[in-house]
Amino acid sequence: MTDATAGAVPASKDAKPGQMVAADGRPLKESLNRALRLQKMRALMLIAPLLLFVLLTFIAPIADMLFRSVQNGIVSETLPRATAGLSDWDATTGDLPDESVYEGLYYDLFIAAERKLHTRLGSRLNYEMTGMSSLFRQSGRSLDDIGDVYFDQFKDLDKNWDEAEPWAALMGDADWLQEMQAWKKADGEMPEFELADGMEKLLPRTAETYAAFAVFAQVDEGKSLLKEEPWVLVHTALYQDLMAKDVSGYSGPQAEMLKAADAAVSGFESVTFKDGMNAIDDDWLSHTVWQTIKTYSPEFTNGYFLNAVDMQKTPDGPEFRSENQRIYGLLFKRTMFMSLMITGSCILLGYPVAWLLANLPMRTANLLMILVLLPFWTSLLVRTSAWKVMLQQQGVINDVLVWLGLVNDADRLVMINNQFGTIVAMTHILLPFMILPLYSVMQTIPPSYLRAAKSLGATNWTAFWRVYFPQSVPGIGAGSILVFILSIGYYITPEIVGGTTGTFISNRIAYHISSSLNWGLAAALGTILLAVVLGLYWAYDKIVGIDNVKLG
Amino acid sequence: MTDMANQDAFVAFERVQKSYDGETLVVKDLNLSMPKGEFLTMLGPSGSGKTTCLMMLAGFETATHGAIKLDGVSINDISPHKRGIGMVFQNYALFPHMTVAENLSFPLEVRKMGKSDREAKIKRALDMVQMGAFAGRRPTQLSGGQQQRIALARALVFEPELVLMDEPLGALDKQLRETLQFEITNLAHDLGITVVYVTHDQTEALTMSDRVAVFDDGRIQQLAPPDELYEKPQNSFVAQFIGENNALDGTVQDISGDRCTVRLDSGDLIDALPVNVSKSGEKTRVSIRPERVEFNPQLGPDAHTLEAEVLEFVYMGDVFRTRLRVAGRDDFVVKTRNRADQVRCAPGEKVRIGWLPEDCRALDAP
Ligand SMILES: Nc1ncnc2c1ncn2[C@@H]1O[C@H](COP(=O)(O)OP(=O)(O)OP(=O)(O)O)[C@@H](O)[C@H]1O
Ligand SMILES: [Mg+2]
Numbered sequence: 001m002t003d004a005t006a007g008a009v010p011a012s013k014d015a016k017p018g019q020m021v022a023a024d025g026r027p028l029k030e031s032l033n034r035a036l037r038l039q040k041m042r043a044l045m046l047i048a049p050l051l052l053f054v055l056l057t058f059i060a061p062i063a064d065m066l067f068r069s070v071q072n073g074i075v076s077e078t079l080p081r082a083t084a085g086l087s088d089w090d091a092t093t094g095d096l097p098d099e100s101v102y103e104g105l106y107y108d109l110f111i112a113a114e115r116k117l118h119t120r121l122g123s124r125l126n127y128e129m130t131g132m133s134s135l136f137r138q139s140g141r142s143l144d145d146i147g148d149v150y151f152d153q154f155k156d157l158d159k160n161w162d163e164a165e166p167w168a169a170l171m172g173d174a175d176w177l178q179e180m181q182a183w184k185k186a187d188g189e190m191p192e193f194e195l196a197d198g199m200e201k202l203l204p205r206t207a208e209t210y211a212a213f214a215v216f217a218q219v220d221e222g223k224s225l226l227k228e229e230p231w232v233l234v235h236t237a238l239y240q241d242l243m244a245k246d247v248s249g250y251s252g253p254q255a256e257m258l259k260a261a262d263a264a265v266s267g268f269e270s271v272t273f274k275d276g277m278n279a280i281d282d283d284w285l286s287h288t289v290w291q292t293i294k295t296y297s298p299e300f301t302n303g304y305f306l307n308a309v310d311m312q313k314t315p316d317g318p319e320f321r322s323e324n325q326r327i328y329g330l331l332f333k334r335t336m337f338m339s340l341m342i343t344g345s346c347i348l349l350g351y352p353v354a355w356l357l358a359n360l361p362m363r364t365a366n367l368l369m370i371l372v373l374l375p376f377w378t379s380l381l382v383r384t385s386a387w388k389v390m391l392q393q394q395g396v397i398n399d400v401l402v403w404l405g406l407v408n409d410a411d412r413l414v415m416i417n418n419q420f421g422t423i424v425a426m427t428h429i430l431l432p433f434m435i436l437p438l439y440s441v442m443q444t445i446p447p448s449y450l451r452a453a454k455s456l457g458a459t460n461w462t463a464f465w466r467v468y469f470p471q472s473v474p475g476i477g478a479g480s481i482l483v484f485i486l487s488i489g490y491y492i493t494p495e496i497v498g499g500t501t502g503t504f505i506s507n508r509i510a511y512h513i514s515s516s517l518n519w520g521l522a523a524a525l526g527t528i529l530l531a532v533v534l535g536l537y538w539a540y541d542k543i544v545g546i547d548n549v550k551l552g
Numbered sequence: 553m554t555d556m557a558n559q560d561a562f563v564a565f566e567r568v569q570k571s572y573d574g575e576t577l578v579v580k581d582l583n584l585s586m587p588k589g590e591f592l593t594m595l596g597p598s599g600s601g602k603t604t605c606l607m608m609l610a611g612f613e614t615a616t617h618g619a620i621k622l623d624g625v626s627i628n629d630i631s632p633h634k635r636g637i638g639m640v641f642q643n644y645a646l647f648p649h650m651t652v653a654e655n656l657s658f659p660l661e662v663r664k665m666g667k668s669d670r671e672a673k674i675k676r677a678l679d680m681v682q683m684g685a686f687a688g689r690r691p692t693q694l695s696g697g698q699q700q701r702i703a704l705a706r707a708l709v710f711e712p713e714l715v716l717m718d719e720p721l722g723a724l725d726k727q728l729r730e731t732l733q734f735e736i737t738n739l740a741h742d743l744g745i746t747v748v749y750v751t752h753d754q755t756e757a758l759t760m761s762d763r764v765a766v767f768d769d770g771r772i773q774q775l776a777p778p779d780e781l782y783e784k785p786q787n788s789f790v791a792q793f794i795g796e797n798n799a800l801d802g803t804v805q806d807i808s809g810d811r812c813t814v815r816l817d818s819g820d821l822i823d824a825l826p827v828n829v830s831k832s833g834e835k836t837r838v839s840i841r842p843e844r845v846e847f848n849p850q851l852g853p854d855a856h857t858l859e860a861e862v863l864e865f866v867y868m869g870d871v872f873r874t875r876l877r878v879a880g881r882d883d884f885v886v887k888t889r890n891r892a893d894q895v896r897c898a899p900g901e902k903v904r905i906g907w908l909p910e911d912c913r914a915l916d917a918p
C-alpha cells in the first residue's frame with residue numbers, strides 16, 4: 001500500500017503524503033465523493049419532478065397558511081397616504097390626526113372606492129372593530145360629496161373642465177395625444193398614457209391623481225381618455241395645486257383655461273377634508289377608528305395570533321380580552337381534552353378488537369377485519385347522522401332505556417349535541433385508525449412469547465401484562481398519534497353532533513374561513529394547532545421515542 | 553420398555569389421542585412412560601406430531617382423549633403455568649423488551665422470590681451456560697448460539713424437574729449445534745433433570761438421548777436406546793429413517809426359528825433374520841446396513857450370496873462407498889473401511905456380496 005502511494009504521489013499535487021490515491025492520482029476520498037455525488041445527482045434528477053410536485057402541493061399550502069397568519073399588507077396598500085401620515089401620529093394622546101392625514105385618507109379612499117377595494121379593507125378592519133365595514137362602505141358611496149364642491153365650481157367657470165378632451169390635452173404628452181387621437185378600436189391596445197413634461201412639477205397632485213385615473217380608465221375599464229371625464233378627485237387635486245402653486249409660467253396646451261382657473265380659485269368655496277369626511281360619516285372623528293387603522297397599518301401583524309389566544313392589540317401593547325370575550329383558549333383546551341378522551345376510548349375499545357383480529361383463525365379474522373373496515377366504506381356523514389338517530393332524546397337508546405324502565409320518560413338522557421355525543425361518534429369514526437396499527441404490530445408478536453411466559457409460571461394476566469402488552473406498546477403509540485392528530489383537526493363530526501359544548505377549534509377555523517372570511521385568524525389558529533401537534537410529537541419522541549412507533 | 557410399570561414413571565402418556573379439526577387424528581394412541589432423569593428424544597419427519605405431543609405435555613394443547621401424567625398425577629386439567637415444566641422454544645422466545653437478566657428473573661419473579669435469591673439464581677444459571685458477562689444485554693444483541701444458551705438458562709433457572717425442548721438447535725450451524733448438543737446433555741445429566749427433546753435430526757437424537765422415540769403418522773414407531781434403534785429397527789420405517797439402509801423387497805420362502813429365507817422380487821434367494829414376519833408366503837422388506845455387507849464373503853456352504861455390478865466407487869477418506877446394482881435395484885450401497893487389504897472396486901466390475909443372516913432383518917412390507 002505504501003509503495004503504491006509513494007509511486008502515485010508525484011502525479012497529484014493535492015494528495016498529501018500517506019493518503020490513498022485513485023488511479024488518476026486524485027485522492028481516493030475525493031474520487032469516491034465525486035462518484036457518489038454524481039450518483040446522487042442522477043437519483044435526485046429522477047425524483048425531481050415528484051419532489052417538486054410534493055413541495056408545491058404539500059409544503060406550499062402550509063407555508064401560505066403560516067404566512068397568511070401574519071400578513072397584513074391590505075391596510076397600507078389600500079391607504080398608502082393615510083397610513084404614511086399616521087406614522088407620525090401619537091395614538092395615546094387622544095388628539096385626532098391632522099388635516100394632512102384626512103387628505104391622504106380622502107385620496108386613498110377615493111381611488112380604492114373607484115377600484116372597489118374599500119369594502120375589502122372594511123371587512124378586514126371589521127375583525128378588529130365592529131362597524132368598520134359599514135363605515136368604509138358608506139364612505140365609499142358618499143365620497144364624491146367633497147369633490148363635487150370643487151367640480152361644480154370649475155364647471156361653472158369653464159364648461160371644458162367637465163370635458164374629457166381638454167383634460168387629456170392638458171395632462172397628456174403631446175405625442176401621446178396625437179397617437180390617441182389617431183387610435184381606433186380596430187388597432188387593438190390603446191397607447192399607454194404619458195404625462196406631459198413638467199406637469200408633475202407644475203401640478204403634482206393633479207398629475208398623480210390624473211395618472212391614477214388614466215390607468216384605471218384605460219387598463220381596468222378599457223375606456224378612451226378622450227371620452228371619459230376625470231374623477232372629481234382630480235378637480236379637488238387641481239384646486240389644491242392651484243392654491244399652492246403658481247402656473248403663470250405655463251405655456252403648454254390649455255394654458256388659457258388653466259390660467260383662468262388659477263385666477264379664480266382663490267375665490268372658490270372650499271371645505272377641509274376633515275369636515276368633509278365628518279359630513280360623510282361622523283365616525284371619522286372617532287379616535288378609536290384611527291387607533292385601529294394605525295394599529296393595523298404595518299405590513300406584518302401579530303394581531304391574528306393575539307386574537308387566537310384571546311388577546312388584543314391596544315396602544316399600550318397586547319392585553320387579554322375581557323372575560324366574556326375569551327373563546328379560543330377554552331376551545332383549544334376543550335379540543336385537547338376531547339381528543340385525549342377519544343384517543344383513550346379508542347385504545348380501550350381497539351385493543352381487544354386488534355387482539356382478536358391477530359389471534360383468531362385467518363377466516364374469522366378476515367370477516368372481523370371487514371367489520372372493522374366497514375365504517376370506511378360508508379359516508380362519514382351517514383355514520384355521524386346515524387349517531388344522531390341513536391343518541392338523540394327521542395332516539396333509539398333513550399327509547400330502549402325508557403322501555404326498560406331504567407330512565408323516566410320525562411327525563412330522557414341528553415347524549416347528543418354535547419361533548420359526550422362528540423366523543424362517542426368520533427371514537428366510532430376513528431377506531432379503525434387505532435385498530436389497524438395495533439393489529440399489524442400484534443401480528444408480529446409470535447404466540448410463542450405468551451407460551452414461554454406461561455411455561456415459566458406466569459398466569460394469563462401476568463403473561464399478558466409483562467410480556468405481550470409491552471411489545472404491543474409501539475402499536476398503541478402509532479395508533480394514538482394517528483387518532484389524536486386526526487381528532488385534533490376533526491371538523492365534520494363535532495359540527496354535526498357537537499352542539500355548542502362539543503365543538504372543536506377546527507369548527508371555529510372553518511367558521512372563519514367560510515363565514516366570517518377572516519382567513520388571517522383562521523391561519524393563526526391553524527398555525528397554533530400545528531405548533532401544538534408538533535410540540536406533542538416532540539414530547540412523545542422525548543418520552544416514548546418515535547422509533548418505538550410501528551405501523552407494522 | 554413397555555413393561556415398565558406406569559407407577560414409577562415420571563412422565564406418562566396413556567392412550568393419548570389428539571385431533572385439531574375433529575376429522576383427522578394427529579396423534580394416534582400414544583403410550584409412553586419415562587423414568588425420572590431420562591433424556592428422551594422424539595424424532596420423526598415433519599408433521600408427525602412431535603410438537604403436538606410436547607405441547608400437550610406443556611399444557612398448551614389439550615389431549616382429545618387419554619391421560620397425561622406427571623409424577624403419577626394426571627395433569628390434563630392443570631393449566632400450563634402451574635405445571636412447573638421448563639421449556640425451550642425453537643425460536644428461543646426470549647422476551648425482546650427485557651434484558652437477559654430480566655428474562656431470567658421473570659420466572660423467579662412470578663414465583664414471588666426475593667431479590668437476593670433471584671440474583672444468586674440468575675448468576676448461577678448464567679454461569680452454567682457460560683453467559684455470565686451478558687446479563688445486561690438485550691436478546692437482539694446476542695448471536696443465535698448465545699440466545700439459545702440464554703433460553704436454556706431461562707428454562708432451567710427456576711429448577712424444573714422436567715424440561716421440554718422443541719428443536720432448540722434447529723436454527724444453528726453444524727459446529728455450534730454439536731457444541732451445544734454436548735453442553736445440553738452434560739447439563740441435563742449434571743442437574744438430574746428429565747428432558748423431552750424434539751428434533752428431526754437423527755444424529756442429534758442418537759448422540760444425545762438415553763432413549764429415542766421415532767414418530768411417524770402420529771404413532772411411536774419404536775422407542776429404544778440409540779444403539780438398539782440403529783442396529784435392531786423394529787420396522788421398515790425406522791430402518792429407513794435412521795441411518796443409511798439398503799432395502800430389498802421380497803416374499804418369505806421358508807422360516808425356521810431365527811432364520812428365514814426370502815425370495816427377492818428379482819428371483820434371488822437371501823438369508824435373513826425374521827423380525828416382523830411369521831409365516832412363509834408373507835411379503836417382506838429386508839433391511840441391511842451398508843457397513844454390514846461383505847464383498848466375496850467367506851460364509852457357510854449353504855449361505856446365499858448375490859451377484860452385483862459396481863456402478864460407482866466413492867473414496868471418502870475413512871470409508872469407501874460403493875454403489876451397486878443388486879437384484880434389479882441401483883441404490884444398493886456398501887460401506888467398507890479404508891484398510892490396506894480392502895477391495896477397491898472399479899465401476900463395471902462384477903462382484904459377489906453377502907452378509908450374516910442376523911444382520912439382514914426381514915421387516916414388514918410397506
Ligand atoms: N394448531 C393446529 N391446528 C391444526 N392442525 C395442526 C395445528 N398444529 C399442528 N397441526 C397439524 O398436526 C400435524 C402434526 O403437527 P406437529 O406440529 O405436531 O408436527 P411436528 O412433528 O412437530 O413437525 P415438525 O417437525 O415440522 O415441527 C401436522 O399435520 C399439522 O398440520
Ligand atoms: Mg414441530
